[in-house]
Amino acid sequence: MKTELQHINFLYQTNSQKEYHISLSYQLFGKDLFSAPIILVNHALTGNSNVSGEKGWWKQLIGENQAIDTKKYTVLCFNIPGNGYDDFFIDEYSDFTPSDIANIFLKGLENLNIKNLYAIIGGSLGGGIGWEMLAKNPDLAEIFIPIACDSKTHDWLHAQCLVQQFLLNGNDEPLQKARIHAMLCYRTPQSLNERFQNKFNQEKQKLASEDWLNYHGKSLAERFSLKSYQLMNHLLMNINANEKDLNKITARMHLISVDRDLFFPSSEIKKCFENLKINKNKIFYHEIKSIHGHDAFLMEYEQLDKIIKNIL
Ligand SMILES: CC(=O)SCCNC(=O)CCNC(=O)[C@H](O)C(C)(C)COP(=O)(O)OP(=O)(O)OC[C@H]1O[C@@H](n2cnc3c(N)ncnc32)[C@H](O)[C@@H]1OP(=O)(O)O
């Protein structure tokens, strides 16, 4: 299977009535397309289509003999247009919502002639886009696995993204500052306190935790453009799958939360599960236990592995 970046080009009119030439890029892993069940993986905020292989950001989960076994499945991952991984950028981020990204991914599937998916899996923003896709096309997938995400952005998350937006609109190291604030939403007080224990970095004359935050701010600024991060933050702020349509989704659903997630609290995900369970049998709730919080979906692979192997 070729895993390099491939492109689909088309005209797209956004919900806000703006016309864009979209260059939708994607990668495929595992079995040849149409020779095996297809799993669509929707990437999170600063992720991209490179989900498996040496530099794959979910390589602990997707690969040969992994929970998402590339010896059994075809894995497809689109880049959210404007994430910059494929050098495609969007100037006016506010023209787009996750509903548009869902439309674009659905167009991508149509273009590839994929009518049914075995599963859709997405973490954080990627899961939100999964909800939006299924609200529009309820019979698209046999299984849906949204991880550390919800079908809508709730007030708390919106508020954190608002702070991100203020920081990103500033002039002084906007990406670094926004990322440092974001890291505190992706982790928890316990995670930082237990890990760093007020250790002091003598060489840098600062707390090791401060150095760690600075490192993450700096490394994001090196790998991400301001434009892309503004778009991704705006998308995270605006997940809003049509509630009435959620009941029509036919996929077997497995909602996975992280017990200490400060971004998409497990209590909200559980509420979503309980609401949908009223009308649906094939729906299940799983919880990852982790002091790390939201980022557990990128860290707690032993738990994720077990949950996902049992689902697929
Ligand atoms: C799915 C997606 O959306 S994006 C793709 C995955 N996400 C990312 O890569 C985003 C950035 N990374 C992260 O958020 C985190 O690294 C995670 C979630 C992947 C893992 O978190 P943790 O297990 O806590 O690892 P931590 O952040 O401490 O270390 C990661 C790397 O930073 C380095 N690092 C951490 N602190 C410092 C520091 N103070 N100075 C220099 N390097 C540092 C580590 O050495 C490690 O490097 P390595 O990957 O080459 O081994």
Ligand SMILES: N[C@@H](CCO)C(=O)O
């Ligand atoms: N830390 C991850 C998850 C955000 O939801 C990222 O940077 O994409």
